[in-house]
Amino acid sequence: MQDSPLNLPTAPPEHAVIARFQLGGDDLGEPGQWSLVFEAERSIGAAVAAAGVGEADGNELGGGEVVIFAYGPDADALYRVMEPGLRALPFRPAHVVLRYGEPDDDVVSKRIAL
Template sequence: MGSSHQTVIVTFNQPGASFGQDAVAALEDRLVGAIEAAQAGEFDGNLIDCGEVRLFAFGPDASDLFAAMEPHLRAFPARPAHATLRIGNTEQRVEL
């Protein structure tokens, strides 16, 4: 990853993993569309493990990237959840 890229990492925790992979895939499709429409960066995939889902995206401005993603993330029912915006060596946590 080049120094010009900033990152958004979204973490959903739900004991028992009551959300399914189909729901996560549908969310990812919505995120890809929103990120592309905003020309804010790229969706980079997920990590699903033991009731935790992490979604990764990167672009030139983490704030713009998160703004494109936020409505879809807030609509996803799995909680607790948060987004981490990585800008250089700093991180900003946003509760969802």
């Protein structure tokens, strides 16, 4: 017998941690900055995976900034694991947005300056 769609468990809404850092130089920053971002991203990704709180999902470079993304079921838990690595990046101004739900919902979010 198959489960009906009405009996399937629903997944909790996906939360996000979105960190934005202003880069120096031109639109894509400077190559030395890239290596710091990639190193921090690897470290943050390993910490997130080890803690089992979600998934680091890469970055976007452009417009004079870098944005680092991570997703999981609890934005606060995800941020606690990511915070040391994010604060270690030297680029400022910088901030993090914790999003408590899917992006298409009218969700609560919190902004934290780094």
